[in-house]
Amino acid sequence: MKRHINKVAVIGSGIMGSGIACHFANIGVEVLLLDIVPRELNDKEKAKGLTLSDKIVRNRIVNDSLAAALKSKPSPIYHQKFANRITTGNLEDDISKVGKVDWIIEVVVERLDIKKQVFENLEKYRKEGTLITSNTSGIPIKFMSDGRSDDFKEHFCGTHFFNPARYLKLFEIIPGPETSPEVLDFLNSYGEQYLGKTSVIAKDTPAFIGNRIGIFSIQSLFHMVKDMGMTVEEVDKLTGPVIGRPKSATFRTVDVVGLDTLVHVANGIHENCKDDERLELFKLPDFINTMMENKWLGSKSGQGFYKKVKDDKGKSEILTLDLETMEYRSKKSAKFATLELTKTIDKVVDRFSVLTAGKDKAGEFYRKSFGALFAYVSHRIPEISDELYKIDDAMKAGFGWEHGPFQIWDAVGLDKGLEFAKAEGLEVSSWVTKMKEAGIETFYSVKDGATYFYDIPKKAMEKIPGQDAFIILDNIRKSNEVFKNSGVVVEDLGDGILNVEFQSKMNTIGGDVLSGLNKAIDIAEKDFQGLIVGNQAANFSVGANIGMIFMMAVEQEYDELNMAIKMFQDSMMRMRYSSIPTISAPHGMCLGGGCELSMHADKVVAAAETYIGLVEFGVGVIPGGGGSKEMALRASDTFRKNDVELNVLQEYFLTIGMAKVSTSAYEAFDLGILQKGKDVVVVNKDRQIATAKAHARLMAEAGYTKPPKRKDVKVLGKQALGMFLVGTDSMEAGHYISEHDKKIADKLAYVMAGGDLSEASYVSEQYLLDLEREAFLSLCTERKTLERIQHMLKTGKPLRN
Template structure:
């Protein structure tokens, strides 16, 4: 890749403030890049504007469309922006008054309605005002990119390409890069690099073919299901059960996803593909089934119209029920529980690659469904090379990043073996292209192989395995575990990352922090102190950690094994203190849910390298206890470090108290800084989650090479009775106002006791161990209470907190 080293994008113009344009601007704000967001000028006044005496020339009228669109985007849930502060990085305007301002921008991205004539008229304006050399791109998902470049100047053509974001841009990491025959290759390379490093995207090079890669394959898969289910007699609920997490795909699966995205969007893409692909061997699958056409006629488009494949209705008692659409009668009915013997067989199989073999071997409808689905998918993607991509790994990368699949099509095929995949595909009446058969005949049974911790893919033109360039600089633990593990148990692995850095990886269920993980943390630090120079604590599971092993706590508490429980809590506390006080730097790299004990581990790191999408909080109140693994102590300590003068001490302490008492969770790494969970000037954020461990390793090396010295065990100030009085007033007000139950007040008083340092007559300097002992005592007390046990049991059985 020939990446220009002297090119920067300092400001962006986003043309069009609809669903995509406004959210692209907000994600640019997430990345620290200011943007100019423009849209059309209204043609008439609203009644409110008329009442105010405004005219069509009033600035607030002329920018009404763009400002309203941005306001709606900012308020949408889940939030498209890491912090509300970042919205100020966006300047709004309109096409008539503000188009000349695009000359200040290094990149101009068009995101207007999907009509070629309108896009061309926008590019007429762009051509008039852009500065030479600035990049111009379209976010189109369906119009050929080269058509938009026709008739443009040579400089425009050289700097023009497609940049297709997936919605919502903050959460879906795929960014498809589509050059035209005129695009300067260095511009293509630049965007592949810049989108990865600065926007946190999985950038995938695509050819200028209909729907590019992800939508071409993803919509094919959905349409194939639409055509198959009625023949198989499957219900909406059954299909969503079969195509969700059991396949390593989002919980929204097939039909719920269609409702969220909008059936009209899906139909628009499918119709476009049917018209644009006369020679596609499976073109007829893009033709709409009767029930889809009927739903379109009824305007049952999903969430945007209040009903689609599912419909939420209000009951007489005010509660809500979600109904499902019967695809035969097109009437809504009560949901039916979906259950298949084949799925029951997979419940104990945690490794997704091992699960596929069981799924296709099923002798029920589930097994039949998987055999049909996989066969159609394998045949389709194999025939798309080299049509949509010369390299098979790009198809897998696009499906993972754009549709949230844990494994792409060729990776699923790899799990079965090439030969087995050929047999399956042909047994279902589908054809396999000759290049795949040639591989099998040569004795090659995998599309991928791993060597020295690096993944290689089979390159068809050279008939050899090549290193994946898109994984350059990215550490994938699955590729290193077999050759670089220096110690392991059933719940934890210690892996040599090279350059003197060890990685401690959790491998327990949901990455809970039980004794196996804690022993692994201690062992990893011990090994590093002896033979290495730094430690990273991270993993590549769905979430960093949901906290301590709650079932273990519950069983000890219910059986009144309080000595054993005290020992377990002490072991957890000692482990997080081992993280803080070691002779080598320890960097913790959280991502996703980082809750309870997971958050406590982060709080004790020498430094943190957090994924941008990290959701961190001390949520122990939800199960009736206070943070007992050093979290209460640490936020009290951090309060003390912020004390500047006496009149703000209570305010600072109260702020941290409420973070725990309300189980507040930061909804991004940026917000974790605002909450005080991460430390400004020390901790860092990785926008691209794929680079998290690599970034954490580099941070550990930097700490080691800068002359790391273990922190000293300094004392800090607690406020005693002064704080207890303040907490007592606040807790009383929460109960009186109906914000807390009597038992939650009891829990809050235990928390207050710890954070005040006990009943001290005056402020005092205390050690960390002093507060850890108070914290553990309060935790144990709460575990003896019936209402706490009820809360824990409810969480274990329902996954939801109980308020009692």
């Protein structure tokens, strides 16, 4: 049976329910969001003379919840207009509408009795064959469908989204006793293809996969922090980005999620997993019990492991909880010699062997924590999963770990991992020792561009299923390398398509990257059919190498700087005017030069989570790699008969002048950075390179022809320049911008107006590029620009001087 999901019903509009509703709206699905009817009027309703029978009152809970979700940051929705896809209602007046949906998702309070009552009511109206799932985070699925019809049971299972639903990729699917295999297969592929998730079919065990391992990891640290006499700051320093975990690390993450949430899951595991060999670890340490009694739950209660306060002068300070005294104190810096050794190691996976070999407290911490983790995950197979890769997938997608436990074990080495566990007095599962005895020393291997995992029942390496829809650059980089320098690697993706992957720190664009990009275009034009610029790092590119620009400007090497900027501009023009189709595949941060590169590609295949913008104003310059020119060109292409052309141009000017950055790829269309009808958005980032390759092939096979260089860009001259200068004068006079802000804005105005031409004229792209480069160079001679660049290099934050 071929299923189509055109409309879903989400039952329960709390943080999780509203988040799930918004994410379905993100992908174009109609959503019916329902919640209970209020039992009494609030003060505002009483003042208005409303009654409990008024529709506005009956839908108050659901409407207030959705409104709060849409205002929250980070936003649960790609674009505010997508909220129009959500219809709200209540479980008394509107429950019959579930008969017209394709999938019902229950997201009510975590109580079995309430869930069963909801399912009983839903079954009265649900049509046969409709999917029905529960977003429980721990209640056994087998108990929920008791008393329901055979059709209900066949189409029922757990679908556990992680919060926030838009950003966390884990989608656990938990079968009930009678769930149809067809339903599981459908949800597995739908989650990956349409929702952009990492779908994992889990077993119906307490806390499933992600929370079972994640809560163990946190509880293990809770107990270890006391034993080792460590501070909150020290643990967060050691468990954050240095090991590929989120910046919020451990204790800050607990504050964000809510201590009560963590305690609820930990207690559930302790009560329901009596055969767990580390059961005692799920008992809450004393300091957690004290925090629960004091209601120090984290961000939701205003204090947890951290507490934000203001001093007498109104300056904010973040205090830290001292776990010995249980009092808040000023934050202390945490430094370890072992961490210093990893500063030059860019790839997280290469740091683990160094970190675990450390001679200080950090090294001891890593050996202890990884030893405990390795032993624990080995014993969870086959209890929570038959395949070890599912545990890694769950931790990466649900907890934001860059590497799962078995991948980390591979990184430190099988024998070392066994040593760490043994030193903690822990035994690993017998399947690991049998694997070693059989001569297999790793849990994963790569062959022919595909990842293989150790299949325990088969005692052999097996290919991880579902990879055919993806291109994994890590797997093909060495075997398919066509060219490499210090800035890029160029890989053959097959079928005549090349990929150029930046290798610089944070994928900044400097001389080596630009020469590598040009070399890739040369090779593609000679022997291939298309070129993609893409990578699978955390971010596409944070822009030009401003450190290089700063050094040239400080040394007053203006001729060299002029040549460097011209090389950047020329490279962008090669992207546009090469004889083969060029495709940019941005994701994550795509700022400044990364944005300019994308704007000059023939097509952009953007991940939905792309934060793209021209941010050069923050470092005291205008876009100098073709971005200012390109915005003037796009404004010109947007002019229509009877338009007020100045107003159109002003919108593009403000996109640069206000350093606007989209909060999703969909918002980038509004900014004029992505173009409707040309550029596309991919919800699942894992599919991005494969999708970009498909578009490159399609363009090549359709008979791609190199476009003619543009000489028809309409600029408005003095008319536009005058308007912009009046605007910047008034902004400075009103103290909205500084004197230096005005100088930068005036330079941008000069470029986008096409100079001080006496009347509207048609000019070439090269004319605008020359104006842009001249303006950029002149700003690099300004002391305040150099101060801004230096501040950005030191702090990562813009300076307004």
